[in-house]
Amino acid sequence: MSMEDLYQEIILDHYRKPKNRAPELADEAVHVHHSNPLCGDEMDLRIRVVDDRLDAVVFDGEGCSISQASASAMTQAAVGRELKDALDLAEDFRRMMHGDDPARPDDLGDGIAFTGVAKFPVRVKCALLGWMALRDAIQTFERGASAHTVTHEE
Amino acid sequence: MSMEDLYQEIILDHYRKPKNRAPELADEAVHVHHSNPLCGDEMDLRIRVVDDRLDAVVFDGEGCSISQASASAMTQAAVGRELKDALDLAEDFRRMMHGDDPARPDDLGDGIAFTGVAKFPVRVKCALLGWMALRDAIQTFERGASAHTVTHEE
Amino acid sequence: MAIDVAAVRRSLPILDRELDGHRLVYLDSAASSLTPEPVLDAMDRYYRWSRSNVNRGVYPLAEEATDLYEGARTVLAGFLDADPTGVVFTKNATEACNLLAYGYVRAHLGPDDVLLSTVMEHHANLVPFTQAAAAVGAEVRHVPITPDGLLDLDAAAELLADGRVTFAAFVHVSNVLGTINDVPRLTRMVRDANDRAVVHVDGAQAAPHLPVSFRDLGIDSYAITGHKMLGPTGIGALVARPELLERMEPFLTGGDMIRDVTLTGATWNDVPHKFEAGTPMIAEAAGLAAAVGLLEGYGMAAVRAHERELTAQLLDALGTVAGVTVHGPKDVDLRGGAVSFALDGIHPHDVGAMLGSRGVCVRVGHHCTKPLMRCLDVAATTRASSYVYNDVDDLEPLVDGLEAAAAFFAR
Amino acid sequence: MAIDVAAVRRSLPILDRELDGHRLVYLDSAASSLTPEPVLDAMDRYYRWSRSNVNRGVYPLAEEATDLYEGARTVLAGFLDADPTGVVFTKNATEACNLLAYGYVRAHLGPDDVLLSTVMEHHANLVPFTQAAAAVGAEVRHVPITPDGLLDLDAAAELLADGRVTFAAFVHVSNVLGTINDVPRLTRMVRDANDRAVVHVDGAQAAPHLPVSFRDLGIDSYAITGHKMLGPTGIGALVARPELLERMEPFLTGGDMIRDVTLTGATWNDVPHKFEAGTPMIAEAAGLAAAVGLLEGYGMAAVRAHERELTAQLLDALGTVAGVTVHGPKDVDLRGGAVSFALDGIHPHDVGAMLGSRGVCVRVGHHCTKPLMRCLDVAATTRASSYVYNDVDDLEPLVDGLEAAAAFFAR
């Protein structure tokens, strides 16, 4: 288990200088709070939706480098996408974490740097936290609600 | 584990031709029923008491050769004794079954043939069944009662 | 492919043991099977190479231990044709039955429910449910047996007729009579009478000896125990439909089975983990997986064929001994390899002692089936039970020992 | 006599393992200890020589197995200075706590009773009792901790003042803070407030590391687990006053724990057997007895002295790393060898991954003490924990790894 397999340089960059990290979002459509009690990870995710598109995605939270960096990379990959498309991308990332080859490597952007995490089962849930929050935020929006709290492990 | 260690000739004699085996006893003072559900052994013991002495002791029951032979030998050793004395003898037998040297080898009569049973832990409770029934019968008499049922393993 | 008994025996150093100058003849596999070396090696490998605790460790040993443990779940599920999510590891089959009795019967049934049991149950599959029924005020009904030791399905139909039976627990293969019950048929009867009924089967004596497909049995849960199927002591499992596990309340609580804990409350982990509190039987799971690997290697159809043949020979051999009465079915298609019998006028303890003195290991007693003993009107039986390491050579010492006992204890 | 660490290490082949070119440095004994060869040998001997089931067998193998199993009970009782009649074998400490929660708390307490717990409990010693309290409508009170991680006994006195606490369950040695609680003192406080109170102590982290006299502690029951004390997985025990066991209701039911069974009811075997349903952990009991033999050979005073010394060195070493904050007492007389700490600004998962990549095995997470994590206001900690096979050479890789983590994850 070498550190380099897990912590690619891109991951460390996102960890050190997270993108779209913010505690608030003007005109937010949905705010979801996800937590993983086993790790103690906490994640607030906010989305703004314009014409069925993710106009803005910001996160805030606490957790290990993997969870924070993955959320940061996720926001970059997701913003500007149609909701359905973003859901599909989240599913692609989830499958990648379970060892499958991603179908949309280019669209995942920096998210692709997390491929190696699949080899570290205990860290998979960390990498997924932001993406699963995104999925939930979109589904919450589609249900017509504006906030949702989820406690989970995957 | 040789058969001879366990099944001394005296034991087999009592097993084949039990002494004082009877389903009834005239003028009985006490009748106790003991059973060991783990082995399925059943024992009815009846005593007649005259002047604080065991005037007659008879048993009836079902069980393995050891339990039947031991009860038979017990009746011979017990009959005629003062109640207190018989209790003491039963205690001597019990201690012998737990590996101690008997204090009253002569008084135990054929009971002494059961010394070897102490080496077979699963059979100890069989050898004790009749003696423990005797002890209970005497104690039941001393309490002023005339019948008692006990379910036990030792 | 037939079982290569000689090869199996080579993996069992215990069979080289002599007892008082007699060859060891082990005919007590229904109580506990012998454990071949590959099973011991699998446990050893864990202890000598990957020893650590499972779950959430971020170092390689802990990941290996977790893989071993979770891998065993998958292996067992594959062996029984079940969903790994439905496999809860327990310490033995008894705990598996209790898990269901507490997590389902006590939690969800009440005075309007009726439980169906049978008179041939092992205490492990009876007492937890009679206690649970008493606690919730439910009635328990018992399917009787026919004179040849089969479940009386006509009587069962009557017991089910009023549609009130919402829970049934019965044994797949009897540890005393050897009877192989028709699980799919009785299950259909139970469900036809009440389609909400939950059906639990005690597979402790079946999984080691027969091909078992949990899916094909059509039941809701199945209890097994490792030590009777070439595995180690200290591990068993409740194999269940995940939906049933979802409905069940937690039973043992503590670490690893929680999602979150506060000073006053808790939320629960996903199934099957919700039912596995505390440090699990890690080495034992590795050993059980290795045992399953051996059984799959032999092929369960071959295991069954071997035992069917040997049981036929055993029944024939017992027929040659004067005074022997066999309990249970005589038709080897209807029975497994556990054969209980009486030797006329001689208490099973005495029979067992004689056999033991000659190196022949059989079990005598009530075999944890007191109600069945009452039905058979005996206090105890002598039981010879075989497995993959037995062959026809083991029958002669048994027969000789029985004849010696008859002579020795003749009155 | 000091512990001969080199000799202990020679009995642990796993320590020769390399992880990615790094020497294995095992500092996770609070999660599970390594298992020396004599323990494996004891289990092997059972499997290769005496393999059979316990209880009522009339052949030599079965008697040997029974002797091994019952002998282990006596050995464990001797080690803990307790009555063998009060030793119930369970699969782990968690089951031991559940046994008490079901057999005593749920069976005998009610809405008028108050349970005393603490904020530093492992989930194993908390959740079974909070669930039981909720089931019977009893209140639970929690002793808080002082800033240095000791139980706040003044606060405890207030919680006890109204005399309503009839059951207390607390930990002997904290698996996170390392705190050694003053069990006799808190027990006296509980009993002075209410002399009918039952006092249970979780000794999972104490029995492996300190001399323990159950009698001298003055308590009613004590939970231990084999895999943390050089023993195998799959075995633990509830050690109790036999009188308490007598008062408890049966918990797991089934074979071997009964006296008699009918179709609808049952009567129970004598304690401790009344609480041991089904085939027990026979090999594991033999292994645990061997582990106890090793610990007695070292001498528990020597084990404690060794760990006290090593813990002092560990605390010193951690003091040299910038950004490290140790949780729990700094006075090594008040603490055991489990040391939790934070590395400023770096999540324990990342710390653990860095250490793991260098062969250093530590545990990161909430250590099954979520309420304590909330008290400490952290999500998780990194925990290094030592045992008889560790020495000062294991500290340098730890310190180096922490410094590497600090450099790697610096923002």
Ligand SMILES: Cc1ncc(COP(=O)(O)O)c(C=O)c1O
């Ligand atoms: C203090 C304490 N209590 C109880 C337990 C539970 O032990 P087990 O997982 O063996 O049941 C542990 C081990 O994690 C512990 O550290």
Ligand SMILES: Cc1ncc(COP(=O)(O)O)c(C=O)c1O
């Ligand atoms: C039919 C049956 N069910 C259940 C059990 C209980 O298995 P265990 O003792 O491993 O819990 C046994 C074993 O004795 C059995 O034969």
